[in-house]
Amino acid sequence: MKQQIRTRRHSTDTHRWGVVAICATSIFVVGLDTSIVNVALPSIGRDLDVGTRGLEWVVNAYTLVLASLLISSGAMADRFGRRRIFQLGLIVFVAASVACALAPSLGALIAARVVQGVGGSMLTPVALAIVVNVMTDPKERAKAIGVWAAVFGVSMAAGPLTGGLLIDGFGWRSVFWINVPVIAVILILTATVVPESKSPTPRRLDVPGQVLLTVIVGGAVAILVEGPHVGWVSPVVVIAGVLVVAALAVFVRIESRRTDPLIDPRLFKSAPFSAAVCGAIVVFVALNTTLLLGTLYLQQARGMSPALAGAVTLPMAVAATVCAPLAGILVGRVGPRLPLLIAGSFTALGGLRLILLDNTTGVATLLVAYLFIGIGFGFANAPITNTAVGGLPASRAGLAGGIASSARQFGAVLGVALAGGIIANSAPEDLAYGSRPGWMLVVGCGVAVLLVACLSPKTTP
Numbered sequence: 001m002k003q004q005i006r007t008r009r010h011s012t013d014t015h016r017w018g019v020v021a022i023c024a025t026s027i028f029v030v031g032l033d034t035s036i037v038n039v040a041l042p043s044i045g046r047d048l049d050v051g052t053r054g055l056e057w058v059v060n061a062y063t064l065v066l067a068s069l070l071i072s073s074g075a076m077a078d079r080f081g082r083r084r085i086f087q088l089g090l091i092v093f094v095a096a097s098v099a100c101a102l103a104p105s106l107g108a109l110i111a112a113r114v115v116q117g118v119g120g121s122m123l124t125p126v127a128l129a130i131v132v133n134v135m136t137d138p139k140e141r142a143k144a145i146g147v148w149a150a151v152f153g154v155s156m157a158a159g160p161l162t163g164g165l166l167i168d169g170f171g172w173r174s175v176f177w178i179n180v181p182v183i184a185v186i187l188i189l190t191a192t193v194v195p196e197s198k199s200p201t202p203r204r205l206d207v208p209g210q211v212l213l214t215v216i217v218g219g220a221v222a223i224l225v226e227g228p229h230v231g232w233v234s235p236v237v238v239i240a241g242v243l244v245v246a247a248l249a250v251f252v253r254i255e256s257r258r259t260d261p262l263i264d265p266r267l268f269k270s271a272p273f274s275a276a277v278c279g280a281i282v283v284f285v286a287l288n289t290t291l292l293l294g295t296l297y298l299q300q301a302r303g304m305s306p307a308l309a310g311a312v313t314l315p316m317a318v319a320a321t322v323c324a325p326l327a328g329i330l331v332g333r334v335g336p337r338l339p340l341l342i343a344g345s346f347t348a349l350g351g352l353r354l355i356l357l358d359n360t361t362g363v364a365t366l367l368v369a370y371l372f373i374g375i376g377f378g379f380a381n382a383p384i385t386n387t388a389v390g391g392l393p394a395s396r397a398g399l400a401g402g403i404a405s406s407a408r409q410f411g412a413v414l415g416v417a418l419a420g421g422i423i424a425n426s427a428p429e430d431l432a433y434g435s436r437p438g439w440m441l442v443v444g445c446g447v448a449v450l451l452v453a454c455l456s457p458k459t460t461p
Helices: 002-048 052-080 082-102 106-121 124-134 138-170 179-193 207-230 235-257 265-269 271-301 306-312 314-334 337-353 363-390 394-422 428-434 436-455
Strands: none
Touching: 002 052, 002 082, 002 106, 002 124, 002 138, 002 179, 002 271, 052 082, 052 106, 052 124, 052 207, 052 394, 082 106, 082 124, 082 179, 106 124, 124 138, 124 394, 138 306, 138 314, 138 363, 207 235, 207 394, 235 265, 265 271, 271 306, 271 337, 271 363, 271 394, 271 428, 271 436, 306 314, 306 363, 314 337, 314 363, 337 363, 337 436, 363 436, 394 436, 428 436
């Protein structure tokens, strides 16, 4: 009898971790797509005869749609079924990937990227919600989120290396074709392994809240994307900023009066929850500032190939992969504060290593700096995500995942916008000196994570 119980328990544990593996693989594809396309931009420009501004929208169209719909997609999954929305997202994402790979022109590529963003918005928060509902024990959930964070982190950090190898070997269209076989396998496994789940008490659709939230997030992202180019005080940006602020005020007023709000504004009165959201933003500001500045510096100032530049950043990917599961274990045992203290310290140290960057900085210095930033990112993502998800009940896991994912995406866009603005007027030979304020920004993000640690709960939520 005891042997049967042990066998049944082992089978259940294997099934739960199998679900985590499936969800993590889908997140790897989405995260990789976010960073891998940046490496392909020069090749896309040459093949389609497109200038820099057109190429930027190959990235921005995806980012804008993805960020705008994350929270709404998470809420829809809670209501209509998480596996159902997850499968729909996979189908939309892979169909759009095929359209990207076959795109004959810039317009067709951007349109396909828009659709890809719609599909991606159904994957990141919903996959996290599925993990939260499968892993009901807080300590096991923290470990699972650590694995999830490791996969997401390595997908973001490994994008430059993977993209460089694919482009050198098969051309830029291969960065989209690679999604097809992976997602096909995920679809099959999802149908056979992942259980369906939804909120036991379906909430009424909050259409005004979802529309206003899309305007707020999409408008803010659009301002960050276009601000460096058209000017922060240009009429277009100022008007857009006023509209976003007005939409935010109306959103808070409407949501505070609804019995079933999409997002209850009172959530942000919780210091740990607010700290987790802010922490997600600053961590991804640091990561994406590092990726953009590092990629441009290595390829343009140092003349490295995409593959070689990606290899130099490899310590960041390895460190993020190794440290994120360790962070999950630490969160389960001692709470989020210790891993966040480690994360903030190493992020700041990594930025400090590069503040005096020049065109002759040794490769060893670069490798150590990327290693430190990777350690920081690896230890940060799991405790921040776990705290944000723990701030809402499991019945609203999709919404919680959407909030956490939106914060990360907003941080990613903010990091790219700030880094792009910092080096906007730097010639290739001046990139090292021009990027120094960006590395100071990374140091500041590390300090901000240390402050988040002080506001985080002492035990696992």
